[in-house]
Amino acid sequence: MLVVTTIKELQQALSPYLSDNQTIGFVPTMGALHAGHQSLFSVARDHHDVVVVSIFVNPLQFGPGEDYETYPRQQALDEQVARESGCDVLFCPTVGEMYPDGFPQVVHVKQGADVMCGRSRPGHFDGVATVVLKLFSVVQPNEAFFGEKDAQQLAIIKQLVKEFFLPITVTGCPTVREEDGLARSSRNVYLTAEERRYAPLLYKALQKAQASGKRDPSILVADVKATLASIPVGEIDYVEAYEYPSLKKVNEANALIIVAFAYQFKKARLIDHIVMDFNNRGETPCSEQ
Amino acid sequence: MLVVTTIKELQQALSPYLSDNQTIGFVPTMGALHAGHQSLFSVARDHHDVVVVSIFVNPLQFGPGEDYETYPRQQALDEQVARESGCDVLFCPTVGEMYPDGFPQVVHVKQGADVMCGRSRPGHFDGVATVVLKLFSVVQPNEAFFGEKDAQQLAIIKQLVKEFFLPITVTGCPTVREEDGLARSSRNVYLTAEERRYAPLLYKALQKAQASGKRDPSILVADVKATLASIPVGEIDYVEAYEYPSLKKVNEANALIIVAFAYQFKKARLIDHIVMDFNNRGETPCSEQ
Numbered sequence: 001m002l003v004v005t006t007i008k009e010l011q012q013a014l015s016p017y018l019s020d021n022q023t024i025g026f027v028p029t030m031g032a033l034h035a036g037h038q039s040l041f042s043v044a045r046d047h048h049d050v051v052v053v054s055i056f057v058n059p060l061q062f063g064p065g066e067d068y069e070t071y072p073r074q075q076a077l078d079e080q081v082a083r084e085s086g087c088d089v090l091f092c093p094t095v096g097e098m099y100p101d102g103f104p105q106v107v108h109v110k111q112g113a114d115v116m117c118g119r120s121r122p123g124h125f126d127g128v129a130t131v132v133l134k135l136f137s138v139v140q141p142n143e144a145f146f147g148e149k150d151a152q153q154l155a156i157i158k159q160l161v162k163e164f165f166l167p168i169t170v171t172g173c174p175t176v177r178e179e180d181g182l183a184r185s186s187r188n189v190y191l192t193a194e195e196r197r198y199a200p201l202l203y204k205a206l207q208k209a210q211a212s213g214k215r216d217p218s219i220l221v222a223d224v225k226a227t228l229a230s231i232p233v234g235e236i237d238y239v240e241a242y243e244y245p246s247l248k249k250v251n252e253a254n255a256l257i258i259v260a261f262a263y264q265f266k267k268a269r270l271i272d273h274i275v276m277d278f279n280n281r282g283e284t285p286c287s288e289q
Numbered sequence: 290m291l292v293v294t295t296i297k298e299l300q301q302a303l304s305p306y307l308s309d310n311q312t313i314g315f316v317p318t319m320g321a322l323h324a325g326h327q328s329l330f331s332v333a334r335d336h337h338d339v340v341v342v343s344i345f346v347n348p349l350q351f352g353p354g355e356d357y358e359t360y361p362r363q364q365a366l367d368e369q370v371a372r373e374s375g376c377d378v379l380f381c382p383t384v385g386e387m388y389p390d391g392f393p394q395v396v397h398v399k400q401g402a403d404v405m406c407g408r409s410r411p412g413h414f415d416g417v418a419t420v421v422l423k424l425f426s427v428v429q430p431n432e433a434f435f436g437e438k439d440a441q442q443l444a445i446i447k448q449l450v451k452e453f454f455l456p457i458t459v460t461g462c463p464t465v466r467e468e469d470g471l472a473r474s475s476r477n478v479y480l481t482a483e484e485r486r487y488a489p490l491l492y493k494a495l496q497k498a499q500a501s502g503k504r505d506p507s508i509l510v511a512d513v514k515a516t517l518a519s520i521p522v523g524e525i526d527y528v529e530a531y532e533y534p535s536l537k538k539v540n541e542a543n544a545l546i547i548v549a550f551a552y553q554f555k556k557a558r559l560i561d562h563i564v565m566d567f568n569n570r571g572e573t574p575c576s577e578q
Contacts, residue, residue, distance in 0.1 A: 133453055
């Protein structure tokens with residue numbers, strides 16, 4: 001596995017593959033790699049000649065007071081994980097490499113960013129879309145892989161690719177969970193021992209709402225809120241339900257519905273969701289069990 | 290010359306050139322083609338195997354109350370001009386083709402868009418950058434040509450290409466003028482006979498300021514304002530001076546300085562500028578004489 005830090009090195013590394021018409025699978029990450037990332041590397045490995053992984057903690061997607069400075073960084077360990085996962089090229093640019101002139105022009109997400117995490121984190125998805133567009137431009141992958149866990153991010157990146165006519169397939173991969181149901185996240189390391197004991201209730205709240213067979217989004221939201229409110233540590237950031245992937249108000253009975261939340265523990269703000277297909281007797285379409 | 294209206298047709302038309310490693314020169318326009326555009330076609334023709342021209346009156350770069358509806362449209366005539374200029378492919382998409390989902394995500398220009406035309410036309414350069422990024426994505430040119438007349442636009446598009454790491458050279462070409470000095474513009478057709486008689490004073494105002502040998506931007510601006518104020522029809526929108534191409538406040542003696550204005554006649558809002566190289570005894574570096 002080749003580790004590169006500049007765009008020039010990256011493009012030199014990829015150039016022989018491109019001229020040989022080999023396909024590139026790309027997994028952009030912020031590092032602190034875990035089993036969720038590894039599942040993306042594995043799918044990319046299965047489908048492409050070359051697997052490119054990027055590790056870049058993107059300052060533009062963190063707001064004031066968020067955890068940009070303390071976001072877990074573990075370069076040596078991440079390199080080992082990427083290597084053992086069969087990645088070919090690991091791209092670890094500096095902030096100056098990705099933003100040589102600061103932020104003179106950005107992608108502004110006008111639709112789908114005013115709800116859920118977009119409301120809690122103003123500008124977050126502008127930062128995500130901007131850096132993903134830059135990374136797509138330098139890597140020029142055939143296919144890019146993202147976790148379904150970040151459902152709003154996935155919807156916005158699919159829209160980004162459609163909007164700017166990028167010749168890239170964006171593929172979402174199922175959320176990887178701990179045995180007790182907690183979604184894998186780089187931020188789980190922030191949890192205290194006590195918080196970790198309660199954390200499985202996050203996903204249980206969603207499962208319980210889904211199992212109720214109820215179909216009214218506001219009732220589903222209320223049910224999830226009721227379960228989350230029983231956790232004695234931390235607090236609810238939001239619980240919301242929308243059509244997916246439009247992230248618009250639910251207005252048809254036969255639609256995909258996302259019920260999603262963010263929950264703020266002392267240091268870790270965790271998100272999770274379920275997508276329900278009301279056209280399909282409440283079963284989930286996205287392998288999220 | 291092939292005339293296409295969909296992205297699919299465009300890409301089918303370009304595909305054989307691409308697989309043959311031929312180079313693409315691209316001139317994006319809003320139609321109402323005149324000698325200024327023809328000079329761009331000619332440079333593109335001289336330097337590339339394939340010349341692609343687009344005609345698209347981009348709704349996103351017009352504000353409320355601006356002339357989107359009445360902007361001159363003359364498809365048949367434009368086709369003839371493009372054909373006679375040796376263009377190979379003319380791309381004339383509909384609004385629905387370029388914006389299939391409306392404007393869910395746009396490029397937001399945060400630097401260089403708060404002055405000059407950007408201040409008079411809020412959101413204008415977001416619209417320009419967004420459509421140019423889309424057009425670059427579907428055409429994938431090696432080089433794109435823009436008139437230096439739209440100096441702020443040119444600076445912002447050069448920044449766009451740098452910012453999103455696009456493998457495209459952006460080339461500015463000198464302003465083409467009428468014999469009396471009036472810069473060629475699609476909006477000149479809006480001028481009344483009386484306005485047209487006074488219009489040469491626009492460029493004369495710039496020439497006079499330049500010839501004065503003065504180097505203080507605020508004095509140059511005042512001189513241009515004084516000349517423009519002598520025109521008995523229409524009114525000054527702005528006269529401003531900045532470093533070019535940064536469009537930041539002038540803070541070094543040895544810098545390129547742009548002195549630019551917009552002048553509002555009854556229907557036609559016209560712009561013009563000069564760039565002065567204070568490092569080079571006041572001569573212009575951009576062939577704008």
